[in-house]
Amino acid sequence: xxxxxxxxxxxxxxxxxxxxxxxxxxxxxxxxxxxxxxxxxxxxxxxxxxxxxxxxxxxxxxxxxxxxxxxxxxxxxxxxxxxxxxxxxxxxxxxxxxxxxxxxxxxxxxxxxxxxxxxxxxxxxxxxxxxxxxxxxxxxxxxxxxxxxxxxxxxxxxxxxxxxxxxxxxxxxxxxxxxxxxxxxxxxxxxxxxxxxxxxxxxxxxxxxxxxxxxxxxxxxxxxxxxxxxxxxxxxxxxxxxxxxxxxxxxxxxxxxxxxxxxxxxxxxxxxxxxxxxxxxxxxxxxxxxxxxxxxxxxxxxxxxxxxxxxxxxxxxxxxxxxxxxxxxxxxxxxxxxxxxxxxxxxxxxxxxxxxxxxxxxxxxxxxxxxxxxxxxxxxxxxxxxxxxxxxxxxxxxxxxxxxxxxxxxxxxxxxxxxxxx
Amino acid sequence: xxxxxxxxxxxxxxxxxxxxxxxxxxxxxxxxxxxxxxxxxxxxxxxxxxxxxxxxxxxxxxxxxxxxxxxxxxxxxxxxxxxxxxxxxxxxxxxxxxxxxxxxxxxxxxxxxxxxxxxxxxxxxxxxxxxxxxxxxxxxxxxxxxxxxxxxxxxxxxxxxxxxxxxxxxxxxxxxxxxxxxxxxxxxxxxxxxxxxxxxxxxxxxxxxxxxxxxxxxxxxxxxxxxxxxxxxx
Numbered sequence: 001x002x003x004x005x006x007x008x009x010x011x012x013x014x015x016x017x018x019x020x021x022x023x024x025x026x027x028x029x030x031x032x033x034x035x036x037x038x039x040x041x042x043x044x045x046x047x048x049x050x051x052x053x054x055x056x057x058x059x060x061x062x063x064x065x066x067x068x069x070x071x072x073x074x075x076x077x078x079x080x081x082x083x084x085x086x087x088x089x090x091x092x093x094x095x096x097x098x099x100x101x102x103x104x105x106x107x108x109x110x111x112x113x114x115x116x117x118x119x120x121x122x123x124x125x126x127x128x129x130x131x132x133x134x135x136x137x138x139x140x141x142x143x144x145x146x147x148x149x150x151x152x153x154x155x156x157x158x159x160x161x162x163x164x165x166x167x168x169x170x171x172x173x174x175x176x177x178x179x180x181x182x183x184x185x186x187x188x189x190x191x192x193x194x195x196x197x198x199x200x201x202x203x204x205x206x207x208x209x210x211x212x213x214x215x216x217x218x219x220x221x222x223x224x225x226x227x228x229x230x231x232x233x234x235x236x237x238x239x240x241x242x243x244x245x246x247x248x249x250x251x252x253x254x255x256x257x258x259x260x261x262x263x264x265x266x267x268x269x270x271x272x273x274x275x276x277x278x279x280x281x282x283x284x285x286x287x288x289x290x291x292x293x294x295x296x297x298x299x300x301x302x303x304x305x306x307x308x309x310x311x312x313x314x315x316x317x318x319x320x321x322x323x324x325x326x327x328x329x330x331x332x333x334x335x336x337x338x339x340x341x342x343x344x345x346x347x348x349x350x351x352x353x354x355x356x357x358x359x360x361x362x363x364x365x366x367x368x369x370x371x372x373x374x375x376x377x378x379x380x381x382x383x384x385x386x387x388x389x390x391x392x393x394x395x396x397x398x399x400x401x402x403x404x405x406x407x408x409x410x411x412x413x414x415x416x417x418x419x420x421x422x
Numbered sequence: 423x424x425x426x427x428x429x430x431x432x433x434x435x436x437x438x439x440x441x442x443x444x445x446x447x448x449x450x451x452x453x454x455x456x457x458x459x460x461x462x463x464x465x466x467x468x469x470x471x472x473x474x475x476x477x478x479x480x481x482x483x484x485x486x487x488x489x490x491x492x493x494x495x496x497x498x499x500x501x502x503x504x505x506x507x508x509x510x511x512x513x514x515x516x517x518x519x520x521x522x523x524x525x526x527x528x529x530x531x532x533x534x535x536x537x538x539x540x541x542x543x544x545x546x547x548x549x550x551x552x553x554x555x556x557x558x559x560x561x562x563x564x565x566x567x568x569x570x571x572x573x574x575x576x577x578x579x580x581x582x583x584x585x586x587x588x589x590x591x592x593x594x595x596x597x598x599x600x601x602x603x604x605x606x607x608x609x610x611x612x613x614x615x616x617x618x619x620x621x622x623x624x625x626x627x628x629x630x631x632x633x634x635x636x637x638x639x640x641x642x643x644x645x646x647x648x649x650x651x652x653x654x655x656x
Contacts, residue, residue: 076492083490123490154519157482190515335548337588349591349625372646379653 003034008045011057018092021056025096028060035060039068051085055093058085063100066107075111079120082108086124091131101132102141109145118152125149129162137168144178151185159186163195168384177203177214184221188289193229200225204248205240215244216251217284223255224289231300233259254280258293265304267297267322298323298332299341306342306355314351326351460488460498469503474569477507478516496525502534502566509542510573517542534563541573553577554602578602582615586630594624 007027014024035042042065051058062085070078082104094101105128112121125146132140143162150159163183170176180202187196203218226233236245249256254277261273274281274290281287301321305312314326314333323329333353336342343356360367392398464484468477481504488495501524508517521539529535537560544552557574581600585592598608609619609626618627 080492083492117489117492119486119489120492121490123486154523155482155486156519157513157516158486189519331548334584334588338584344588345590346588346592347590348593348596349620349623354590368643372643375650379650382653 003031004038004042004045007031007035008048008057008061011049011054015054015057021093021096024056028057032060032064035064036067039064043074046081050088052088052090055090056096058089059094059097059100059104063104066104070107070111075115079108079111079115083120083124086128086131089131094131095134098132101128105142106145109149112149113152118149119155121149122146122153122155122158126158126162135169136165139167139170139175139179141172141175144175144182147179147182147186151182151189154189156186156189159183160190163187173206173208176206177212177218180206181214181218184218184225188221188225193225197222197225197229204244205237208241208243211243211247211251216248219244219248220252220255220284220286221289223252223259224286224293227259227262227293228289228296231296231303232263258290262293262297265297265301267294270294270297299336302332302336303342306344309355311352311354314346314353317353460493460495462500465500465503469565469569472568472572474507474510474572477503477569478511478513479507481507482516496528501528502532502538502563503569505535505538505542506566506569506573509538509545510569510576512545514542514546518546534560534566537562538566550581551599551602582611586628589628591620591625591627594619594626597626 010024010027014020014027042061046058046061046065049058049061062082066078066082086105105125109121109125112118125142129140129142129146132142146162147159150156159182163186167179180199184196184199184203187193187199200218200222203215204222206215208215223233257277258270258273261270264270271294274294278287281290298321302317305317305320314329317333318324318326318329321329321332323332330346330348333342333344333346337344337346343358344353345356346353362371462484464480465477468474468480481500485495485499485504501520505517505520508514508520517539521542524535537556540556540559541553544550544556554574557570562570578601581602585597585600594605594609597612598605601608601611603611612626613619616629618629619625620627
């Protein structure tokens with residue numbers, strides 16, 4: 001216990017300047033084992049430190065404390081301590097020991113989930129993500145934990161502030177899988193189906209040597225969201241890993257069947273397919289989404305009519321879309337006009353609907369702004385890609401691989417790779 | 423509105439446990455200071471300045487902050503205003519999730535929350551006329567009345583715009599239905615906005631308003647075009 005008191009004195013004394021802090025850092029690293037062995041008794045020492053000034057020391061003590069087991073009565077107090085710490089800690093000192101910070105946040109998340117109060121963890125974890133990131137383009141391990149808490153607490157909108165950042169740096173592939181999968185689920189909950197599709201697409205087409213469970217679940221939702229949004233499931237793009245390409249459909253057979261019945265356009269057949277596979281859909285927690293697929297079939301059938309007819313009576317629409325009467329057809333068409341899914345006008349006097357072309361002429365100021373904005377984003381992305389490409393062509397691993405293949409060619413050929421890499 | 427104080431046995435226990443973790447210099451400031459009283463002033467500010475579209479975000483942020491302190495805010499939280507905030511912003515998904523998270527005892531003891539939810543439900547199921555019934559079918563408390571009135575006016579305007587874009591001719595009964603007015607008032611409203619009445623078959627002919635879209639270009643666009651061409655060339 002004496003060593004702990006000495007350590008606390010060091011922390012209080014050595015937290016002023018960056019040099020002192022790095023000296024402190026090495027002292028702390030040496031005392032890690034001592035801290036862990038006294039894990040249960042560290043609580044009173046924490047009260048002698050100020051998390052905003054003595055961040056690094058506080059972090060080491062807190063991490064050691066959280067690595068031990070925390071009893072029921074201490075749990076709520078622990079949560080409040082961590083919340084206070086995250087809110088007041090200094091981001092620069094955190095960056096010196098990011099793994100410890102992540103470990104504390106993960107214990108926090110586990111406790112919050114165990115106590116059944118996920119909402120308590122949302123605001124602190126958001127702050128933790130922002131303090132841990134070196135830039136908003138970096139994906140940290142905490143991103144997926146944050147989204148998980150948002151999902152459990154049903155505070156979907158809170159997830160958007162993190163989800164809307166563009167990510168360009170990923171440290172661990174597993175973070176990426178979970179982040180995109182949870183991100184897809186949050187977007188589905190908010191009915192932002194296009195964004196959900198993009199997230200799920202990232203999981204399905206991510207590089208992988210073997211299939212993992214996250215990818216399988218993501219593919220199931222991918223099929224359902226594709227049907228709701230576009231009425232069909234696209235084939236795998238070229239850059240999909242062969243592991244995914246070969247095996248995904250085997251694990252998701254009921255969903256592939258659903259997609260086939262959807263393509264036929266017949267309501268009764270689709271309903272029958274859903275009935276047979278209801279257990280499977282329920283156990284995957286996808287039944288709600290499947291029901292949305294079913295109701296989207298009406299819309300799909302009506303949309304198909306716009307491609308063939310200029311005007312059509314409400315009675316005919318009801319017949320084609322398998323609705324009960326013209327009034328129901330009118331309500332469906334009205335909903336679709338309201339949602340911007342078709343362009344039409346209803347003429348109640350004659351009981352007819354006229355279908356129109358998209359009136360957007362792409363000439364207005366607002367549309368020009370929108371196009372400008374998209375082009376700027378594309379240019380920024382293209383610059384990022386060229387710099388990535390440049391970095392990659394200097395990478396020793398890449399050059400040695402290219403160098404090995406070089407040997408198959410004639411030595412007379414232009415030698416772009418130095419011999420030292422062969 | 424005076425600050426609300428929250429006292430319950432649960433909170434006293436948490437306070438005891440939290441005392442073990444009084445931070446450095448704890449005498450001077452208590453980080454758990456406002457866990458004995460909830461400060462709802464940001465919400466009041468929005469209501470007073472009639473920024474109704476901002477109410478939902480303000481409520482969300484404040485709720486998460488209170489939750490992170492481990493406070494049991496549910497008893498005193500203005501759920502009715504929070505729900506109406508989401509409805510006002512037409513964010514029915516968030517309204518639904520909020521409704522699901524409200525504890526049953528609170529739903530049963532505060533009929534105003536249920537009344538606001540009725541409005542949200544009608545919007546969700548596209549029961550266009552039901553919305554008006556839900557608005558008129560409850561005796562709203564003083565602090566929420568202004569917001570309900572603002573929502574009602576907004577909704578009527580939106581409905582009229584929808585009819586404008588979706589119909590070329592529509593029966594008078596339906597117009598009255600969608601606008602939540604009597605048939606005579608509905609006819610007046612429609613005529614005011616330039617529609618014509620065909621009294622023989624009780625139909626109104628819709629006149630779409632002329633939309634003026636701005637098409638002026640300014641010199642900065644030229645600069646942007648130059649940038650694009652440069653980028654494409656390299």
